[in-house]
Structure formats: structure tokens, C-alpha cells
Amino acid sequence: MFVLNRWYVAGWSSEVSDRPLARTLLNEPVVLFRTEDGRAVALEDRCCHRNLPLSHGHVEGNCIACGYHGMVYEPGGRCVKVPGQDVIPSGACVRSFPLVERDQVVWIWPGNPDQADSSLVPLYPIHGDAKWAHRCDHYVIKGNHELINDNLIDLSHVGYVHGRTIGGTPEAHSVANIKVERTDDGVIVRRWMPDSVPPPTYVRAVGFAGRIDRWMEITFLPGLIRIYIGANDVGQGLDEVGHMDRLGIRIFNGITPETEGTTHYFWSAAHNFKVDQPEVTEAFHGEIAATFEEDRIVVEAQQERFTQFPGRKTVFIKSDAGGVHARRVIAALLASEAQASHSNAESVA
Amino acid sequence: MFVLNRWYVAGWSSEVSDRPLARTLLNEPVVLFRTEDGRAVALEDRCCHRNLPLSHGHVEGNCIACGYHGMVYEPGGRCVKVPGQDVIPSGACVRSFPLVERDQVVWIWPGNPDQADSSLVPLYPIHGDAKWAHRCDHYVIKGNHELINDNLIDLSHVGYVHGRTIGGTPEAHSVANIKVERTDDGVIVRRWMPDSVPPPTYVRAVGFAGRIDRWMEITFLPGLIRIYIGANDVGQGLDEVGHMDRLGIRIFNGITPETEGTTHYFWSAAHNFKVDQPEVTEAFHGEIAATFEEDRIVVEAQQERFTQFPGRKTVFIKSDAGGVHARRVIAALLASEAQASHSNAESVA
Amino acid sequence: MFVLNRWYVAGWSSEVSDRPLARTLLNEPVVLFRTEDGRAVALEDRCCHRNLPLSHGHVEGNCIACGYHGMVYEPGGRCVKVPGQDVIPSGACVRSFPLVERDQVVWIWPGNPDQADSSLVPLYPIHGDAKWAHRCDHYVIKGNHELINDNLIDLSHVGYVHGRTIGGTPEAHSVANIKVERTDDGVIVRRWMPDSVPPPTYVRAVGFAGRIDRWMEITFLPGLIRIYIGANDVGQGLDEVGHMDRLGIRIFNGITPETEGTTHYFWSAAHNFKVDQPEVTEAFHGEIAATFEEDRIVVEAQQERFTQFPGRKTVFIKSDAGGVHARRVIAALLASEAQASHSNAESVA
Structure with a gap:
């Protein structure tokens, strides 16, 4: 499984x-x-x-x-x-x-x-880097781990699920310039959202006065999703590595299945602003936690429907591209482990 | 199902x-x-x-x-x-x-x-009739819908389950003059209880001083049970249509299965007395709600036993006549739907 | 079952x-x-x-x-x-x-x-004997009855589970001199613990000032375990019948399966000291109840593991001798009842 x-x-x-x-x-x-x-x-x-x-x-x-x-x-x-x-x-x-x-x-x-x-072992040096501040957290979510992968890989939900927090305008998200790069053991999704309205969380963080350029990079591996986010005032420069970002966020998402229908979610949200103010880290963590609570409600409601009505037909849409590839990666690894265990059994016999 | x-x-x-x-x-x-x-x-x-x-x-x-x-x-x-x-x-x-x-x-x-x-669609004009006042309510009962039908169709339980509320003397109920009329898609049960002790609810409602003549008519259709009740001082006249009733009650019982073991119960209790006094409607609703709570406890305890010990032998008694016919009506409709879906399958093939 | x-x-x-x-x-x-x-x-x-x-x-x-x-x-x-x-x-x-x-x-x-x-019917005259005082109690434990038998028959757990209450030093328990007598329908386990540290409960009961000699006799029958306990100051005399015990305890353990995974536990703890002081009986009962709560936690955690992972390999240790025999007694009685019901079926046919 x-x-x-x-x-x-x-x-x-x-x-x-x-x-x-x-x-x-x-x-x-x-x-x-x-x-x-x-x-x-x-x-x-x-x-x-x-x-x-x-x-x-x-x-x-x-x-x-x-x-x-x-x-x-x-x-x-x-x-x-x-x-x-x-x-x-x-x-x-x-x-x-x-x-x-x-x-x-x-x-x-x-x-x-x-x-x-x-x-x-996947590296995550941000946890030990003085340019970033973070807090660690852990929940158990009553949903299959792949529903959580779907949720984190396809951020087109941000405008709908997180409208009151990190969302900003839904349209900005659904028309974002997205590139999906498929790797052997994962997926990288890159989204650019130029000239968009900053969500309330961003404004509170660094005081953006007008519209912003914004990027996100989501790197999926089975068991770990890294989400790197950057933003700057419109036209002030923006790069994928984050050197020029006025606001930088790095989210660690450890996704460890507990059972088929429940999943451990280990997360930290590091920020590059006011790193020497613990109350800022605490408040920032609380804001991200509020958005994850919104995701938890969605994932648990999905899980309930999938459990109650397992056979119902679903359709795919364009923004599923990253999530679908992640499912393929997991399916391929499962098949390869099944194959290996089969070969072992044969060579023993 | x-x-x-x-x-x-x-x-x-x-x-x-x-x-x-x-x-x-x-x-x-x-x-x-x-x-x-x-x-x-x-x-x-x-x-x-x-x-x-x-x-x-x-x-x-x-x-x-x-x-x-x-x-x-x-x-x-x-x-x-x-x-x-x-x-x-x-x-x-x-x-x-x-x-x-x-x-x-x-x-x-x-x-x-x-x-x-x-x-x-079954009609229920009482909800829009100024001669009656009512309030609507809704519960989910942890019992199969047919247990609720049984309960409402056979009111011989009133003296035992509702002794402290609408019950009156148990004997008056079990010796009531009962006629069961079987229709194609339902059952009508009529009960006359002449010269009986008025239950506390009735006394509070219209101030009966002595014994009363009392009637009930229960009309069962799958999904809806209408219970019409009337009462008058002994010998003061009583008819099934309720024109002469000093106390008239009309209960709407919408019975919609939620799952096999749980049922939505939508009910209203309309009364013909003091219809312009909302506090009377409220108090009357509360008294009926208390009796339905007594029924809920019975039905949920039955359901638990039926679930735990599905095969145990049961016997029928005389007062089951109406309920047994209601079960036959439902069984016949189920068989006819199964038949129709079978024929459709064949004509497609 | x-x-x-x-x-x-x-x-x-x-x-x-x-x-x-x-x-x-x-x-x-x-x-x-x-x-x-x-x-x-x-x-x-x-x-x-x-x-x-x-x-x-x-x-x-x-x-x-x-x-x-x-x-x-x-x-x-x-x-x-x-x-x-x-x-x-x-x-x-x-x-x-x-x-x-x-x-x-x-x-x-x-x-x-x-x-x-x-x-x-097993006898238990202690309940009616003026030399002893007791109180009766009843719990439902979320564990199979044989896990409770194991727990009560093998008291080598006392030092580990009940260290803060009746335990005393773990070593005293695990090196106790133990004799297991197997009877046709049960087991008797006798334990002598000479020269050991008195547990806090014992000290509170009769004020032991130094080390004690201590004995326990556990008589198992399917459905009832009697635990008889005695203690005296070191060297002051000790016998199995308890005549010379400064501290005597008699515990009635009625073990009645409720379901496969839950068990009624009916118990009383009689004591031979200060029998005319109800507040002593109450306090003593409370102390024993606290130790049974410690056992309940163990048994329920075991049951959870046995239910989740039914096939996992387990090993036996020396102190299991009594409990293993108790399981054999129950298995033999089950087999004999199955045999009898089979023979009946044949003689009817």
C-alpha cells in the first residue's frame, strides 16, 4: 500500500x-x-x-x-x-x-x-540557517497522503480555499504562469504571478503598499514537499533563487502515512523577515497554521466522500498536471517494490 | 434497499x-x-x-x-x-x-x-391554513425507517411509552375500537376511544374538566404519515372530519431514510386552539417533542437489538395489523421497482 | 467462543x-x-x-x-x-x-x-465473615478475559506496573519463590517473598516499620480468581492459612466476558485490619482500585495491539507457567463443550 x-x-x-x-x-x-x-x-x-x-x-x-x-x-x-x-x-x-x-x-x-x-536523506539546511526563522509543528490529518500531495502540489486552490488568508484574488492564481517539470522521482511546479494583489498575510509581514510580483516553487518527492515562495514590489526584481525577494517563505511539508486513511503532517514555515523577533515568527506560524486548517477541512471532507462512495466518476482539469505526475511517481515506485519483492521470493525458492 | x-x-x-x-x-x-x-x-x-x-x-x-x-x-x-x-x-x-x-x-x-x-406530491394544506398553527422540526433518529412507521401506525404503545405525557390510561388504548383500512399504497388506521381519561397535554390545551371522547386517524404512505386527532367532552359530539372537535391536532410525519439504520424525521404538530398565541404553539410543540423523544429512545433501542441479534424470533400481536400491512406495501413497491429495473436491463440487451 | x-x-x-x-x-x-x-x-x-x-x-x-x-x-x-x-x-x-x-x-x-x-457455585464466605471488611466494585475492561486472567495469575508484573502502589521492589517479585500447582479445572500459584520491602499500601495499612515476609496464593478457576495475601514482620511467623498474618488481604476477582474484546470485572478487596472503621475500608478499597486502574491500562493497550496486529510472534517466559496452564484449562473446557454439542447433534439425527 x-x-x-x-x-x-x-x-x-x-x-x-x-x-x-x-x-x-x-x-x-x-x-x-x-x-x-x-x-x-x-x-x-x-x-x-x-x-x-x-x-x-x-x-x-x-x-x-x-x-x-x-x-x-x-x-x-x-x-x-x-x-x-x-x-x-x-x-x-x-x-x-x-x-x-x-x-x-x-x-x-x-x-x-x-x-x-x-x-x-533529503536535505533541509534552512532549519539551521540564521537567515531564516521557523517553528516546527505536527498534525494528524484524517485523509490519505495522496490527497495532501494533491493539495500542496496544485496551488490553484489557494484563491478558493484561502481567500481570507494567503489567497489574494482567485483569478491571479488560476491564470498564473505555471511550468510543471517532471523528474524521475518527483515533480517541480513553478508558478509566476506577476502584478498581483498581495494577500493580507504578505502585507502584514513586510508592509507591501501596492501590487506585487510573486513566485512559488513546489518540489515534490514522495514523503516531502518543499514549497519556496518569494515576493517583491512590482518590477523590483524577482528570481527563482530568492536573492532579491523582499518577502521569502520556505515551507517544509513532511507527509508520512499513518494508515491508509490518515496521515502525519510535519511542517515548518520559515521566513526571511524580522528573523530576530520571536513574536513575528510565532504570529507568522499562526497565520500559516490557519491556512493549513482550511486545507485540513477540505482534505478530510474529500476523504469522507472517497470512503463512502469509492466508485464515483471524477474528471481531471488542467491544474492537475503536477498532482497526476506525483501519483504516477508513487505508482511506479510501488510497482517496482512489488516487482523486487516478487523477484526475491523467486530467487529464494 | x-x-x-x-x-x-x-x-x-x-x-x-x-x-x-x-x-x-x-x-x-x-x-x-x-x-x-x-x-x-x-x-x-x-x-x-x-x-x-x-x-x-x-x-x-x-x-x-x-x-x-x-x-x-x-x-x-x-x-x-x-x-x-x-x-x-x-x-x-x-x-x-x-x-x-x-x-x-x-x-x-x-x-x-x-x-x-x-x-x-402528497398534499398538506394545513401548513397554510389560518385555522391551524404549527411549528416545523427535524431530527435524525438512529433507527430504520420501518421501525418509525411501526411506532406511528400502532398507537397502542401510547399508554406505555407516553404515560406521563399524552398517554392517559393504558387500558383505554389497548381496548380502543380500531379499524384498519388497507389501501393499495398505504394504510388508514382509525381509533375511537370513547369515555376516556384525557391525557395531561389535552387538559393543559383546552381545559377538559372530565372524561372525553377521543379519535385518531393515521394515514400511512411510504415517506409520509399523517396523524389527525380530535377530542371533545364525553357525549358532546365527535366526527372523523373534526368539525365538532374541541381539541384538534394534525401531525405531519415525514419519514425519509438517511441510511439503512438512520432516518430523517421531519414533523410538525398543528393545533386548532388559541392559534393566535405563539407561546401556546411553542409550548404545545414542546410537549409533542417530549413524547417524540420517548419514541426515539424506544426506536433506537430496538434498532440496537435488531443490529446486534439479527436472527432472533419475534411474534406478532393484534395491534400489529396496520404496521404489517405498511411493511407489505413497501415490500411490494420494492419488488415492483426491482422488476422494472430488471425489465429495463433486458430491453437494453 | x-x-x-x-x-x-x-x-x-x-x-x-x-x-x-x-x-x-x-x-x-x-x-x-x-x-x-x-x-x-x-x-x-x-x-x-x-x-x-x-x-x-x-x-x-x-x-x-x-x-x-x-x-x-x-x-x-x-x-x-x-x-x-x-x-x-x-x-x-x-x-x-x-x-x-x-x-x-x-x-x-x-x-x-x-x-x-x-x-x-464457587464459595466465598469471606463476604459474610465479620473478621473481614470489604466493598464491592464493578468495571468493564476493554480487553479479552484471558488477558485479565494472565494479569492476575502472574503477579511478577506487580513490581513493574504497580511500583508506586503495592509494588515494592521489582527484584523481590521476580525472584519470588513460586510454586504452580495445576488442577483439573484451574491453577493455584503460590508465591513467597521473604525479607522484602513493604509496599506503601501495606505500610499505611498496619504500620510496618521494617522489612516483611509476604505470601500470595492465587487460585484460578474460569470466571473467578481468588487472591489471598498475607504479610508479617520479618521472622514473626507466616503461614499459608493466614492465622498469623499481621496484614491479610482477600481479593475476589469475578471475570465475566461481556464480548470477545470486553470483560466485566467484579471485585472486592477484604482486609483483616481495622475492620470496624468504614473509612479504612473505603481508603483501602481506593488504593486497590488505583492499582487495578494501572492493570486496566495495560490490558487495554495489549488488547489494542492484539486486535491491530493479530499475527505477530510472541515468546513465553518462566513466569507465564500459571497463565499458560489457565489457558489450557479453558481450551480443554471449550473443546469438551464443542464435543458434547456435536454428540448431541448426532444423537438427535
């Missing part, structure tokens, strides 16, 4: 501590904790004795102890202690997941651990 | 406005709205693009616009605008349902639109 | 009155009530007419009347009155369950009534 041989966001670094954290990731119950050494660990969240979630237990040094009968597991998932007996039963272990911690993000590899190459 | 080629109550006229109203009717998600022209419209409640319920959108003139990407639908269900492109994708449409608005009721035809003959 | 030919706890005597009580027991809806004569009665909780739960009705003399149309049932389950008609429909009856009331407990026999031998 899910592409498994990828790095997905398991949580923010700040969430992982010596208090075990339970989280279902790609249909798998996971306990996240930080060892005495400071290392983040992810284990299958159940004791192999009587199935109590290990997240009910406590961290003991570099291990975790079950809260029922005290069985102790090391970071690799092997049981290393059973109180009251000297011999550890053979097969007493739980699954351990490869983790990489980078850019304030804890990345998990839910697939075959042999393929967990840490050089494949 | 449901008889579809009938007019059912979709809502009260007062409920349908330029703010779209979402309602599931006979397992179908429907959005109800009123156009700029004042016409009530019912469409399938999902956009054919990405399935967002149209009830999340807004009325635009005589059309409705989706709240996600702004696609616009006219009252017939055709998509007439896709922002950002000139061509409407072929097949971009949703289902539109025939509606008739009459007697403050919005009636919907969930079946074959070609058979939607507005002359078949 | 359940062993049926056993006496199970249906409720406490104090719960059964002339106000009908609805309770699902071993997947069967039951209404419990007390007749005018003072006899406790258990009937199938639905009227055989239209399935309204009889618990919505009222006790009428030694019978119960349905709250919908007034049908009356005697304690044997036969309908003896149908208002409005003289003849009782043939087959108008509901199931009646054998009940025995003893030691403040109402025991029900959910299986074949012909085998309901009241001499098989």
Missing part, C-alpha cells in the same frame, strides 16, 4: 527524548526514544512477550524496558534481559528501524534496512 | 437558502440550496473533480461553485465553468434531483427523474 | 432491585431484576414482540412488563399477558437463565440449564 524504501519523517528532533513516544508510521506501531548516549532509536512498539506497547515502558540507559514484566531491549531490537530468569528465549526481539537525525528532523526507513542509505 | 420512485421530504422550505445545506437522503449525499431566482435545487453533494462536497462551496447566482478549485455547476448538474481553462471536460457533471416545493415542504424524487410527476 | 456451562458472576446482590438492570454477559443481552418476592431473575433482554430491551420496562409483581406495548413475562420467560387480546401467541417467550444468589454475589449459568447445578 505504501512505498517503503524511502526516508520518511518520523518526528522532530525536539519530540524525541527519554520519555518514549508512540507513533503509528506507515501502518506500523513505532516507539521513538533517545538513549542515554543521545541517540534516537525507533523500535516496533510492542513487547514480544505479551504485546504491551513498549511506549508504556521507560528508557533504561541505552535500552528500553517493558512496563509489564520488565523485559529490556537494546536499540537493535534484541531482548537483553528477562527479570527472573537467566536465559533469554530464542527469538525474543522486536523490529528496529534505521533512523537518521538531520536538520532537526528524525527520518525513518520503514523498508528493507539493507537499502537504508543515509545519503538519500 | 429503499423505494426510490416516490416523493420524500428533503427538508423544510425555511431550511433551504443561499447557504448550501448538506444532507444524506436515501444513502445519497445531497446539497440543497436556493438560487438567486429563489428556486430550491438539489445536487449530488460532491464535485466531480476531486470529490469535495459542493456544500463546502457557495451559491453564485443560480449556480453553485466548488470551494476547492472554483468549478461551477448549474441547477441541472452540468459543470459550466472551470477556472483557468476554456474547455469544460466532457462528462463534468453531477446528478441533479427533481424537487417540488409545496406547503412549506421541499420534496425530492430520488428515483428515475423521468417518472417524477409533481402531481404525485 | 466462551465456556458456557459454568457459573459466572452476573452482578452483586446489591445491584439487583426492582429497577431492571441491563447487562451483556457472554455476548448475551440480559436483564436482571428482583421480583416482589425478593427473588433475583435474569431474562433475555428483549421483548419477543418487537425487540425492545425488557430493561426499558418495569417490574410488575413477580413479572416484568415491556415498556413498548405492555407485554408481561414471568420469571421463567413465558409471556403471560398481551394487552388488548386474550390469547397469548404461541411461542411468545424469552430465554430465562438459572441464577444463584450467595455470598452477596448473583451467579448466572449461561449454558445448558439442565446442567445448572447450584452445588457447583
Whole structure:
């Protein structure tokens, strides 16, 4: 059901501590904790004795102890202690997941651990860059992850769903100059909106007095969507790299399926203005959060309809181009994983 | 599962406005709205693009616009605008349902639109008659619609379920003189209860001092049950038409399945006394609402048992005669619709 | 799914009155009530007419009347009155369950009534013994009954789950001297914990100043687990019968499946100290209740994992010996009931 041989966001670094954290990731119950050494660990969240979630237990040094009968597991998932007996039963272990911690993000590899190459972890240096300020956030959305991809890749909805916040005029969005670049493992959508009305959020941020030139670049990879946004007064210069932007926004969107119908949404919104004023960061985060709340309502209502009436006919429109390609990327990865697992089964037989 | 080629109550006229109203009717998600022209419209409640319920959108003139990407639908269900492109994708449409608005009721035809003959809409002129005063109400009951039919057709339960309100003495009800008249598409049950104790509600209404003669006439059609009630001091005259009634009550019971296990209940209780005193209408409505709450508890408890233990044996008693016939009427209509759809399938092949 | 030919706890005597009580027991809806004569009665909780739960009705003399149309049932389950008609429909009856009331407990026999031998009711004279004081309690736990059995039979969890209450040092528990005696229809587990740290509850109860000798005896039968506990100052004498115990506790654990995934837990905790001080009984009950709340959290978390991931591999450890035998006892009884019902079917054919 899910592409498994990828790095997905398991949580923010700040969430992982010596208090075990339970989280279902790609249909798998996971306990996240930080060892005495400071290392983040992810284990299958159940004791192999009587199935109590290990997240009910406590961290003991570099291990975790079950809260029922005290069985102790090391970071690799092997049981290393059973109180009251000297011999550890053979097969007493739980699954351990490869983790990489980078850019304030804890990345998990839910697939075959042999393929967990840490050089494949997506980079996000903005989280550590002093020119940007941000806050991290996390929700669970009651919708399939592909509905969230659709939503973020096709920003033509901004004028309709976010009219009162970041929207601006709907027409500006639907007639935006859009280029969709398809890559092997993703999509890049670029939108230019010259000479448009600045949305209220932008005005509050940097005080635009008149119309603006505005750009967005959305880079989709399965599990992560980066949205880079820039704006400047009309005619004052604008480039894709953002050097000349009076207003710059960088949004990290970690999209990790929880179950088929629910999805973890890990996001941060970094801004390039007033970065030394925490109250500005807080207020800006709150404004973006309000727009994501508008998206959540849409995605959850869609999910409900898709669940209730699975077979109903739908049509595609022009602005779906990016989203459709993203679905193809995921479908191709799923097919390739199914193929690989089939070949493995054959070579074993 | 449901008889579809009938007019059912979709809502009260007062409920349908330029703010779209979402309602599931006979397992179908429907959005109800009123156009700029004042016409009530019912469409399938999902956009054919990405399935967002149209009830999340807004009325635009005589059309409705989706709240996600702004696609616009006219009252017939055709998509007439896709922002950002000139061509409407072929097949971009949703289902539109025939509606008739009459007697403050919005009636919907969930079946074959070609058979939607507005002359078949049940009449209820009492809603517009100055000799009667009423208020409209609506609940969703967690019970199958046939359990509600049973409840309303067989009023021998009144003494047991409504002892504290409209009940009076249980014996008076169970020994009432009852005539059941079976019609092709319904049932009429007539009950005479001469020389009986007036229930508290009746006494409060018109101040009966002693015993009363009392009649009820229940007319069942699939989707609508009219209950007409009259009472007078003992021996002061009583007729079925109600001319001589000191106390007259007319109850409209619109029974529209929402799903197999839940039902919309649209009701009004009109009275012929103190019709110019709104506080009397309000108080009377409240008293009837209290008895319907007693019925709701019964029907929902039955539904729970039927769902948990579907196969358990039940017996019939004499007072079931009307309800049993109502079930036969519905079964015959269902069989005839199944037959018709079978014949159609054959003639197409 | 359940062993049926056993006496199970249906409720406490104090719960059964002339106000009908609805309770699902071993997947069967039951209404419990007390007749005018003072006899406790258990009937199938639905009227055989239209399935309204009889618990919505009222006790009428030694019978119960349905709250919908007034049908009356005697304690044997036969309908003896149908208002409005003289003849009782043939087959108008509901199931009646054998009940025995003893030691403040109402025991029900959910299986074949012909085998309901009241001499098989487990005894619990402590409830009527002036040397002990207790209070009765009842919860529904969202877990399968065998998970509760596991929990109560293997007290090696006490140090981990109840560290803050009755636990004491985990090591004392896991190295306890344990003997497991397997009987035909149950298990007896005896644990001696000499020279151990008294848990806070014990100290509060009788003021232990130093270390204690401590024993527990757990007697499991399907449906009932008796836990007897004693403690004394180190070296002051200790015996299994409890004559010399400074602190004595007797816990009644009635385990009655409600459904496959939920279980009634009827418990009392009797103590042998300050038995004439109701506030001590109340406080002691509260402390034990707090530990059972800790168990409830564990059992419900296990149930969730077993339900979500039914096939996952588990291992056994030494302390499971008692619980494993209890599962074998239940499995053997289930097999024997299946066999008997098969033989009956054959002899009928």
C-alpha cells in the first residue's frame, strides 16, 4: 500500500527524548526514544512477550524496558534481559528501524534496512540557517497522503480555499504562469504571478503598499514537499533563487502515512523577515497554521466522500498536471517494490 | 434497499437558502440550496473533480461553485465553468434531483427523474391554513425507517411509552375500537376511544374538566404519515372530519431514510386552539417533542437489538395489523421497482 | 467462543432491585431484576414482540412488563399477558437463565440449564465473615478475559506496573519463590517473598516499620480468581492459612466476558485490619482500585495491539507457567463443550 524504501519523517528532533513516544508510521506501531548516549532509536512498539506497547515502558540507559514484566531491549531490537530468569528465549526481539537525525528532523526507513542509505536523506539546511526563522509543528490529518500531495502540489486552490488568508484574488492564481517539470522521482511546479494583489498575510509581514510580483516553487518527492515562495514590489526584481525577494517563505511539508486513511503532517514555515523577533515568527506560524486548517477541512471532507462512495466518476482539469505526475511517481515506485519483492521470493525458492 | 420512485421530504422550505445545506437522503449525499431566482435545487453533494462536497462551496447566482478549485455547476448538474481553462471536460457533471416545493415542504424524487410527476406530491394544506398553527422540526433518529412507521401506525404503545405525557390510561388504548383500512399504497388506521381519561397535554390545551371522547386517524404512505386527532367532552359530539372537535391536532410525519439504520424525521404538530398565541404553539410543540423523544429512545433501542441479534424470533400481536400491512406495501413497491429495473436491463440487451 | 456451562458472576446482590438492570454477559443481552418476592431473575433482554430491551420496562409483581406495548413475562420467560387480546401467541417467550444468589454475589449459568447445578457455585464466605471488611466494585475492561486472567495469575508484573502502589521492589517479585500447582479445572500459584520491602499500601495499612515476609496464593478457576495475601514482620511467623498474618488481604476477582474484546470485572478487596472503621475500608478499597486502574491500562493497550496486529510472534517466559496452564484449562473446557454439542447433534439425527 505504501512505498517503503524511502526516508520518511518520523518526528522532530525536539519530540524525541527519554520519555518514549508512540507513533503509528506507515501502518506500523513505532516507539521513538533517545538513549542515554543521545541517540534516537525507533523500535516496533510492542513487547514480544505479551504485546504491551513498549511506549508504556521507560528508557533504561541505552535500552528500553517493558512496563509489564520488565523485559529490556537494546536499540537493535534484541531482548537483553528477562527479570527472573537467566536465559533469554530464542527469538525474543522486536523490529528496529534505521533512523537518521538531520536538520532537526528524525527520518525513518520503514523498508528493507539493507537499502537504508543515509545519503538519500533529503536535505533541509534552512532549519539551521540564521537567515531564516521557523517553528516546527505536527498534525494528524484524517485523509490519505495522496490527497495532501494533491493539495500542496496544485496551488490553484489557494484563491478558493484561502481567500481570507494567503489567497489574494482567485483569478491571479488560476491564470498564473505555471511550468510543471517532471523528474524521475518527483515533480517541480513553478508558478509566476506577476502584478498581483498581495494577500493580507504578505502585507502584514513586510508592509507591501501596492501590487506585487510573486513566485512559488513546489518540489515534490514522495514523503516531502518543499514549497519556496518569494515576493517583491512590482518590477523590483524577482528570481527563482530568492536573492532579491523582499518577502521569502520556505515551507517544509513532511507527509508520512499513518494508515491508509490518515496521515502525519510535519511542517515548518520559515521566513526571511524580522528573523530576530520571536513574536513575528510565532504570529507568522499562526497565520500559516490557519491556512493549513482550511486545507485540513477540505482534505478530510474529500476523504469522507472517497470512503463512502469509492466508485464515483471524477474528471481531471488542467491544474492537475503536477498532482497526476506525483501519483504516477508513487505508482511506479510501488510497482517496482512489488516487482523486487516478487523477484526475491523467486530467487529464494 | 429503499423505494426510490416516490416523493420524500428533503427538508423544510425555511431550511433551504443561499447557504448550501448538506444532507444524506436515501444513502445519497445531497446539497440543497436556493438560487438567486429563489428556486430550491438539489445536487449530488460532491464535485466531480476531486470529490469535495459542493456544500463546502457557495451559491453564485443560480449556480453553485466548488470551494476547492472554483468549478461551477448549474441547477441541472452540468459543470459550466472551470477556472483557468476554456474547455469544460466532457462528462463534468453531477446528478441533479427533481424537487417540488409545496406547503412549506421541499420534496425530492430520488428515483428515475423521468417518472417524477409533481402531481404525485402528497398534499398538506394545513401548513397554510389560518385555522391551524404549527411549528416545523427535524431530527435524525438512529433507527430504520420501518421501525418509525411501526411506532406511528400502532398507537397502542401510547399508554406505555407516553404515560406521563399524552398517554392517559393504558387500558383505554389497548381496548380502543380500531379499524384498519388497507389501501393499495398505504394504510388508514382509525381509533375511537370513547369515555376516556384525557391525557395531561389535552387538559393543559383546552381545559377538559372530565372524561372525553377521543379519535385518531393515521394515514400511512411510504415517506409520509399523517396523524389527525380530535377530542371533545364525553357525549358532546365527535366526527372523523373534526368539525365538532374541541381539541384538534394534525401531525405531519415525514419519514425519509438517511441510511439503512438512520432516518430523517421531519414533523410538525398543528393545533386548532388559541392559534393566535405563539407561546401556546411553542409550548404545545414542546410537549409533542417530549413524547417524540420517548419514541426515539424506544426506536433506537430496538434498532440496537435488531443490529446486534439479527436472527432472533419475534411474534406478532393484534395491534400489529396496520404496521404489517405498511411493511407489505413497501415490500411490494420494492419488488415492483426491482422488476422494472430488471425489465429495463433486458430491453437494453 | 466462551465456556458456557459454568457459573459466572452476573452482578452483586446489591445491584439487583426492582429497577431492571441491563447487562451483556457472554455476548448475551440480559436483564436482571428482583421480583416482589425478593427473588433475583435474569431474562433475555428483549421483548419477543418487537425487540425492545425488557430493561426499558418495569417490574410488575413477580413479572416484568415491556415498556413498548405492555407485554408481561414471568420469571421463567413465558409471556403471560398481551394487552388488548386474550390469547397469548404461541411461542411468545424469552430465554430465562438459572441464577444463584450467595455470598452477596448473583451467579448466572449461561449454558445448558439442565446442567445448572447450584452445588457447583464457587464459595466465598469471606463476604459474610465479620473478621473481614470489604466493598464491592464493578468495571468493564476493554480487553479479552484471558488477558485479565494472565494479569492476575502472574503477579511478577506487580513490581513493574504497580511500583508506586503495592509494588515494592521489582527484584523481590521476580525472584519470588513460586510454586504452580495445576488442577483439573484451574491453577493455584503460590508465591513467597521473604525479607522484602513493604509496599506503601501495606505500610499505611498496619504500620510496618521494617522489612516483611509476604505470601500470595492465587487460585484460578474460569470466571473467578481468588487472591489471598498475607504479610508479617520479618521472622514473626507466616503461614499459608493466614492465622498469623499481621496484614491479610482477600481479593475476589469475578471475570465475566461481556464480548470477545470486553470483560466485566467484579471485585472486592477484604482486609483483616481495622475492620470496624468504614473509612479504612473505603481508603483501602481506593488504593486497590488505583492499582487495578494501572492493570486496566495495560490490558487495554495489549488488547489494542492484539486486535491491530493479530499475527505477530510472541515468546513465553518462566513466569507465564500459571497463565499458560489457565489457558489450557479453558481450551480443554471449550473443546469438551464443542464435543458434547456435536454428540448431541448426532444423537438427535
